[in-house]
Amino acid sequence: GENVEQHPSTLxxxxxxxxxIKCTYSxxxxxxxxxxxxxxxxxxxxIIDIRSNVGEKKDQRIAVTLNKTAKHFSxxxxxxxxxDSAVYFCAPSGGYQKVTFGTGTKLQVIP
Amino acid sequence: GAVVSQHPSRxxxxxxxxxxxxCRSLDFQATTMFWYRQFPKKSLMLxxxxxxxxxxxYEQGVEKDKFLINHAxxxxxxxxxTSAHPEDSSFYICSASPAGGGRETQYFGxxxxxxVL
Numbered sequence: 001g002e003n004v005e006q007h008p009s010t011l012x013x014x015x016x017x018x019x020x021i022k023c024t025y026s027x028x029x030x031x032x033x034x035x036x037x038x039x040x041x042x043x044x045x046x047i048i049d050i051r052s053n054v055g056e057k058k059d060q061r062i063a064v065t066l067n068k069t070a071k072h073f074s075x076x077x078x079x080x081x082x083x084d085s086a087v088y089f090c091a092p093s094g095g096y097q098k099v100t101f102g103t104g105t106k107l108q109v110i111p
Numbered sequence: 112g113a114v115v116s117q118h119p120s121r122x123x124x125x126x127x128x129x130x131x132x133x134c135r136s137l138d139f140q141a142t143t144m145f146w147y148r149q150f151p152k153k154s155l156m157l158x159x160x161x162x163x164x165x166x167x168x169y170e171q172g173v174e175k176d177k178f179l180i181n182h183a184x185x186x187x188x189x190x191x192x193t194s195a196h197p198e199d200s201s202f203y204i205c206s207a208s209p210a211g212g213g214r215e216t217q218y219f220g221x222x223x224x225x226x227v228l
Contacts, residue, residue: 032215033163034215041202041222041224042221042222043204043220043221043222044155044204044219045219046217066161076174078203089154089155091123094215098157098160099157099217100155100171101147101156101157101213102154103154104153104154
């Protein structure tokens with residue numbers, strides 16, 4: 001099955017700084033690359049996604065970049081705020097493949 | 112739009128009893144629903160994929176006779192944990208993919224926290 005890893009597993013940044021989380025995957029057939037944010041005890045929420053025909057997508061302070069050749073994609077959060085503190089998961093998939101969630105990254109934004 | 116509910120949100124039961132968790136898509140039809148299990152500080156682990164009107168597809172290592180899944184309509188899937196034991200205590204989350212939207216589009220329910228005493 002798909003092997004999905006995230007790095008780092010934990011990340012602490014000062015408020016206002018940027019945060020970058022990387023997701024590596026093994027299945028070259030993957031063509032959909034979302035990032036989810038999960039606050040403690042809550043449901044995962046889609047924050048941004050990208051498809052394989054695009055290299056980068058941005059939505060205000062959040063961006064995702066994709067390197068399909070190297071099989072990794074990254075989440076970029078700029079001007080971090082305390083409310084960005086959460087666990088972030090990547091979950092690459094494609095067509096009728098099952099979705100495999102990454103190992104998760106706990107982001108702490110220090111005020 | 113695209114709201115998914117789960118009921119109950121929290122359940123405590125005695126060892127040996129069965130617990131049913133409902134997952135509903137409130138404002139869309141879902142041909143596919145997924146059931147996940149999440150242990151504290153861990154990732155979501157897919158348990159099974161449920162398609163309306165057909166048998167669920169279980170992931171390796173998930174006992175289908177222990178975790179019964181029924182997807183009787185385009186808006187409802189149920190997960191029944193049979194003869195629950197303390198090791199079944201976990202956070203169970205469902206997600207639903209809209210009909211015609213492709214499996215990758217998933218809307219998650221709020222989760223059900225199960226504690227088996």
